[in-house]
Amino acid sequence: MRTGQDYLTGLKDGRTIIVDGEAVHDVAAHPAFAPIATTIGELFDLAADPAQGMTATAPETGARTNRINIIPRSREDLAGFRHTAEAWARHTHGWVGRSPDHVAAFVNGFAAHPEAFAAGDRDLSANVLAYHRRMQTENPYVSYAIIPPQVSRATTAHAWDGDFVQVGVTEERSDGIVVRGAQMLATGGPVADEILVSCIKPLTDDDADFALSFVVPVATEGLKLYCRRPFAPAATSSYDYPLTSRYDETDALLVFDDVFVPWEKVLVFRDVAGLRRQFFDTGAHVLGNWQAQIRFAVKLQFIAGLARKVAAVNGVDRFPGVVEKLGELAALTSVVESAVLAAEYTAADDGSGLWLPGKRAVYGAMGLQAELYPRALAILRDLVGGGVLQVPSGVADMRNPETRADIDRYIQSPSAPAEERVKLFKLVWDAVGSEFAGRHHQYEMFYAGAPFVVKGYAFRNYGFDGPLAEVDAFLGSYGVDTP
């Protein structure tokens, strides 16, 4: 199995990652990326440890692979995926959104339905199967960029001023295609091995040039990744910023300057309908978003734990009003925990032998995420009060004996000496108030699509026929002449 060291060594590949106007030459050694690369490496080490039970034999190859690459053919396979995804999420307490299991879950769906990639002008199903086999044998960390740049949402790419703002095909060759343009955001892209580039937002028939799916190694000639401001370098210490200093997975805009993509890496080509088929006719979208809810449940548990601890340290945890707030947080968390399990309980064969988690439960939880996460943060903020600001500026104040004396005296609690109390409140700040926290707020609201899009999934997958029939039957059971 691939180890963390294998993964870290693979990052020295000449990729073009741009931060503050300069290309980063060795991401694994750069302060912006080394922390998250180390964390991802730990995930690989965890999976490679036989004691964790995170591997299985791939039926397609007979080789051992990470369970995240197994196409679920039974409820037990789904449980195996959940255990692995949960073990990884627990390692990062849910603060790494695009761990390798996210895109792997999508690719499992793709490979379970290769026919979805054969219905366009070109049959690309063999490429999809080969890609999945490669995932099983090489266990790469794949990120994805499936949203067009935010130029204007009033129209789609063909109508934008200037050719190929959204990545599109400029040349078709016998050995592959040439692509140019950008795609909005690849979380984890700078430290991923490869990126799946596609488009999940609906396009029109005039957008055929942009109707592509392909996979590229991050180190591909002509591919540049423009990173948002990395937060990890500003983390003055792990004591001051315990989350930022470990889990800052940089989001990056992808720019393709006439990048050559060989045919074997192309999954959808000039096929507007094919873009939708790959996500929604294969089960990929539900599998990938189930992974996201597994991770989200773990993160909410961590936030609930923080709130409970803060309330105890501040000695307010027995006040009825505080219990009510903690109760609400418990309820919010258990809604997502329950949806994850309900999705597994209501899982079914999609008719092809692929087992899919129940869509009603997956999309139900997802549909609430844009309200649920801000609400959880609001409760935590409420409970910490000014405690997150009544902390010394940095760990140096704790190390200096002169300032430490004041801190020990004035920033303590009966159950927590200053060092523990400050540590806890700095962790809470990193969860609710730092730049890292702000980015996470945005992430949970948007990573699976804007809230109106995600609620659309909940609407379409709820199954209103039953409730409607029930209402109609009830309405039919009485009338003006009924006594």
Ligand SMILES: Cc1cc2nc3c(=O)[nH]c(=O)nc-3n(C[C@H](O)[C@H](O)[C@H](O)COP(=O)(O)OP(=O)(O)OC[C@H]3O[C@@H](n4cnc5c(N)ncnc54)[C@H](O)[C@@H]3O)c2cc1C
């Ligand atoms: C932190 C973070 C990480 C991300 N990581 C990834 C990643 O790894 N890979 C990836 O592919 N993408 C990623 N994304 C992008 C994400 O998928 C998009 O943000 C999401 O799909 C929404 O698209 P948008 O941001 O362009 O918002 P828009 O579509 O522009 O929507 C913004 C707002 O405009 C309004 N609006 C827009 N269109 C309509 C409409 N038709 N009807 C009604 N209201 C409308 C709504 O209020 C909406 O909330 C990430 C985003 C964030 C914030």
